[in-house]
Amino acid sequence: MDLSTLTQEIFSKLEQKWLCNGEDKKTRILSIDGGGTTGIVAGTALVHLEDQIRAKTGDSNSRIVDYFDVVAGTGVGALLAAMLAADDGNGRPLFTARDAVKFLIVKQSDLYKPVTVGVFRRKKRFSSKSIDNTLKDALRRDDGKPLTLKDTCKPLLIPCFDLKSSAPFVFSRADASGSPSYDFDLWKVCRAALATPSMFKPFNLSSVDGKTSCSAVDGGLVMNNPAAAAVTHVLHNKRDFPSVNGVEDLLVLSLGNGPLCNRSQFEARRNGDCSTASVVDIVLDGVAETIDQMLGNSFCWNRADYVRIQVIRSLLSLYFI
Template sequence: MKVGQSTEIFGSLQKKVFWGKPIKRCQPYSFHNRLRLQKRGSSSHPNNNGEIVTSKGETIALNKESTTRVTSQFKTVSSLFVELIKTNTPSFDFSLSSLAKRLPFQNAQTNIPIDSVANKQLEQKDVETKTGIPLYFDILGRKKEEKKEVAIPQWKIKRKAVSQESIDARTKHVVSAVAKAVSQSSLLVRLEDFCHHLFQYPAAKSVASREGAISILLRLKHSIPRDELIHRQIREGLALLGYADPLPAKGIRILSIDGGGTRGLLALRILRHLEKIGGRPIYESFDYICGVSTGAVLALLIGAAKKNIKDVETMYREISTEVFKQDRSTGLGGLLWSHAYYDTNKWEKILRDKIGETVMIRTAREHNCLKVSAISSIVSQEMLRPFVFRNYTLPFRVQSLYSGTFRHKMWEAVRASSAAPGYFGEFKLEENIHQDGGLFVNNPCAVAIHEAKCIWPNAKLLSVVSIGTGRCQPLNMAAGVNAIDPTNTSLKQKLSKVIDSATDTERVHTILHDLLPPKVYYRFNPYLSEIHSLDETNPARWESMLEDVDMYIRKNHRNMSQAASTLQTPRSSFQSAKDWVIEKRFLLQNKATF
């Protein structure tokens, strides 16, 4: 061994053993810091309790475990080095890896804090040594692209946590401010503040209800002159509190519209006939309208926007023609690239223009606004489940079985509900990914009944009208069966049967028909002479569909007349008196008693 080689080996061995664990990363009260304090010649000294007293009078407790571990490691390194000096054979391997393998405390070094940066640098050096290729080149000699770290927005890092106590205090304050408003201008500002607070914190409606917010708003509704701006805010505030006006008819009137693409024209033709028989617009004949996919489009246009059937049909034809206009090559490319045959961005632009940017709950500002909902399917969670977009909220002690929201815009609700796989891309809202509601409930009638009973828990069902978008019974029952082996089916046939089973609308109809009382439930789903696709835009085939539905209407005219007559049943005198008593009870109490 040459002169000076022992010093080099010992120093290198120390670096190998304590690589990435510099003294500054050890505990501040460890053995190293004690040595450092003594070497500085400072006035620090140990006391009787085994602690170090610094010149400033601070005490540092010693960690016996770290002291014992580091001391034993130094002793082991020293003894190993002496053994190597005594051996001094030419064949001895003085490489650092060989020396490190002989250390008996290899497993013990995991207790020492790990310096990830130093370890990463060491790994990079090892790779460069073995391959001879710098890490900024790949195995083919091409320069690697540096991965740029995505900057996290500050609003995600620095979120202000609001305690529940502060939310409750703020809720009580805004309720009190509305009650103490003197002028109409100040009342309008405070009502806007109240609605904004409940919109931001929906759970605060429980505290607001206990503070008598419903009675305050009802008194303002009856006492304030016909100031439309104030009344619009009052109606929104009552909707945010989960309050529902008394029903205008004898019971709850529900309209449910299935999904089905352009076959929604069939539903519009049936609704036009019901409107003609009843003599009233559809939005005046129902209390609750629910739709899925294309039914969601019709539900929001008729129920929330209050458009007449003729205008909706004209708009529906224009939308269908514009959206489903796609050449085959572009469609196939989009299907492979984004799993969407049609232009999703174009569809969203049309929805913004036709459906509107109004937030769902803001539609409750209108006088005699219907309760409207659109249903989508959440596919980003462990299990597929429905999601309800509402223009209302439920009373604070009432919980729906279906999750949902009232805070999104109308076009977003339709976009989520109509995101049919293969036709349009999936739609991401907040943390959820939405697809067509027909994946879970293509017939939303059962969901509509559940939601309506949550809004009016003590009311009975007067009429439930469910409208389908056509069904086709093939004349050739053997169509699609393998002629060579009838017991064998192709993969396409199996997948088709699975889809048909998942989107079956008649199963829900059969259950409701057996459970609901007679002359309450009506289902109108016309038979079609041939199968029509969801994206059918051929005018000739549209006319063929409408001929089929006209024939169906003629055959079912009696049932449709009975349904229209039931929808017009007025509220009885006893029910009106009961509604008056309940409203007076709200008006007379300062704070609600629960």
């Protein structure tokens, strides 16, 4: 499927029920998978969708988050989600979808700057200092104020896995707004989400008041597709979503980032051995597709309210312009 056809399919599915502001408006969730380092698949879809929204509404200032009530992301999808939802200080998004994707591509070498470690310097990892500085510079307002988790235009959900508690930890604006003990610098939240074990060491972070801490790795290992976490959050958050009683009150757009594991790579290995990085890819793909199947079943009586956009690997060669 080429990109123009993909855009038309997304927009045709969303336009009638999702982009209207009628009395029967449902709570709309945008979920962005982890996977890869550029997020190019989900990012490109978001750029074209935002362009279509502007063309349809005639408003050049329209943003993706204007049409969603909750944004969730894992891994590189978390960084995309955070950039789309970040507040510029005037209640408007700090980044357009195009700006966010351009940042991921232009800053690719800074986010993932290789370093070699180990006795024989054969183990490849990426520089923590480089990615830290890049995220700090991006996730601050024009006046230099660093953003925290509660500084977002719309509710934001970003999962990681906490090695201290051996359990998932979900950063949310709802929790951050309720207590400084659950408010974290936004760059640290994204850094935690990007700490894939095969690429970075675990990332230690604390809340703004220092009372809550975790040792984080990429939440994709347990929640690469964060759509189910977002649905659960909305269903149980009566303070922000009092009118939601069940999935019949939700609309979910879930964007995949393409499969990470390539079957041909394993078929080419005579002994069937898998590298550590390949095992991580398999886990991420498996988690994402399992969540997709679960949500598909949950929305079986109203399938049009759950849209999952995933692509074949051949689309991963597309480059953002």
